[in-house]
Amino acid sequence: MSDALFATLQQLLGAAHVHSSDEAAQYLTDKQGRYTGQVIAAVHPANTEEVAAVVRACVALKAPIVVQGGNTGLMAGATPDASGRSVLLLLDRMNRVRQVDTDNDTLTVEAGCILQHVQDVARAAGRLFPLSLGAEGSCTIGGNLGTNAGGTAVLRYGNTRELTLGLEVVTAEGEIWHGLRGLRKDNTGYDLRDLYIGSEGTLGIITAATLKLFPQPLAQATALLAFDQLAQAVAFLSHARAGFGANLTAFELLSADCLALLREQFPDGPQPFKGASQPWFALIELSDNHGEQHAREAFERVLGEAFEQALIADALIAESLAQSEALWLLRENMSEAQKRAGRNMKHDISVPISQVVAFVAHTDAVLQQHFPGVRNFTFGHLGDGNLHYNVAHPLDSTVEAHMAQYAELSAMVHDSAHAHGGSISAEHGIGQRKVGMLGRYKSAVELDLMRRIKQALDPHNLLNPGKVLEVQP
Template identity: 45%
Template structure:
């Protein structure tokens, strides 16, 4: 027996036929990232059924020196869940661990395993007249473990924050197979470091998230979705401030997209229609919600808010959802931007943030710079204006060799964008993580002291570097 044969034999004994496979056809779908940028290889695919099996397989990997790449829904944007091409790593899928262990409606908390799909979590909460206030376009495939490991944001960060704000307790398996179990939440706990926060956003490099206790909120009793056309991103920012003052905590979403994005989505979705009769330089998607106590007056308050916006000349046109179907149709337009862009051809994507008040100036200043420096390239920005995070993409001219463009011009554009973001005091990764896509850029542009601290933590918790090697740091 080779060392590989010995490892696989022990792993098969540990996990059984359902828990381990080295079949190339079964492995193949999980070896390429969602965007198709990275394809790796793996010694096998392990699918443990519970946290004890995760701990055992991690201990086995530690004994044999086998690297581990943990994976949830494989819907990440930065290649963080794709192994390298060496074929030495074990791909560890958490998808079988999809149980909702407890849901306490009175405490408004749910404890669920890492493989629970976000949409399933939404449905479980809704069945108890509650909700989990984080949503994104990939909710049908994204898993709780992946969302925590990348500190995902989504469209409701404006009011509820990212996953860091919603995780009350955490369970994870460390590099030596120990189980870190802090699932029981406490309002006040001053026993040193908040270790769960160390694991959130660490992209599987410090530990493998196996379960979490998450915060729930009362279900929305009424919501109104508004689609508005504005003359500029700066005007969209003024509209945001107006809506924050008028709606307060009821303002749950505030998304922006340029006319070019809307047109791409309408081409991609043959049955979709533009919400407004005329084109506008920028479009704004606003969501305002209410609980039972405030539901009866929500629509009147939204009508007053928008009437005042028209009076102040903040908007050029607007429409308000008259039904849940219309609200969903508006959100579908927003959530279809990424697949619509993907269908257009090669592009380089940048998930960036700058201080909220600077975002309009950043976009309006730098997009012409990109397009002038790389003629034929189309630069676009869309996303969560309210929290200073936009998706800043550069779409290639019509070329025959997409990968070659991405490796040359695309790479140069990304480097330039990251330089600009850093100059403006921003971040090169707002919500999608670093993965392997931005690892070298983080090393180039990151604060040296912060990078040194992260490397020290990695060395302390994973001294052999077996957890998700080649990612983040």
């Protein structure tokens, strides 16, 4: 079967665009190096028709199809299993910008476009495409849609879902759904677009998208704020939302331990609040369409009121673009700082903002009770109730001993998020890393509805099997 399929794929795409498992080794391990797969072939189709032809060839021989974008996903959703039965679909040749429509404020791009390129195209057209995340130099729009990526500007602009008006999708049967509508209003039945977004390649292959553009802000203002307690940061968030309105673009939390880790791992990097005693910090950004003066006045007014009401303990306001970039570098370096310090347990959870303080207090206490000495590196998108609640090994223990307790420790974190009305995956998806966990947190009704959707859209369970949902053969 595999030789026949390999030959068919070569006929469809040309031999130069079809590779064996050995030749495609660079695509077969996930970003964090936890999973490695095998494939019949890795293919690079040039256009949507070729994607559809590949899917039909795979369906005919019942070969599973795994679609991969930039392979920056953190749940190993784009890594095939080790059976060697799958075909890996790589959309790197599908990186064209199909249309820039400044009257409609939309951009239509193919799924293989790198996010940073899409941002650049929007900027060149005098617009903003606001999706922004640490992996933007290598992740693709297809992967952003597949995971419904969030990032640092969700507070103002929403997740990838909210930034998308239309999709073009190759279905599990190899048909093409031409849904590239640039409509902001379209109530014509079930929303297929929203089903495909966030489905991690398990319901269809997204080949292109029509995305929303926004005006480029005329001015941006950035500050790093210090808080005496987490509750103060939450209260200030409310105050800032009221004071800045929609102009509040980012509200990124960093614990004092995160800042200390950044200092340790990047001794030549920015060192704000060195020696400060506050336990929590937040990086906030305001985007303003009325210019520098307006932004500065709004900052002075809202921060001034916050000082008077004792909502913030200290503030460092960026006086230049360079200073603003230095503050953002802190947040951007968090992934790398943790990597340099050794592996830790990552939890991408969300809770209602009103539950953040209780979640952190409860979870910190439970972990210290069961795993004394573990160190928390908690940071993330407080404005979205999304925390990266990461836990490192006690200093008198080893990374290996700590990681061996992953299942037990993570269950406590996820149970706590669930008990506080939250989610066990805020923005990274389920992939294969969390696939076994859904049954614990979703009701039987919800899981059954999800399985029925999967069955309806992918009846042979050939699209990214083993990801998101466990489906019985």
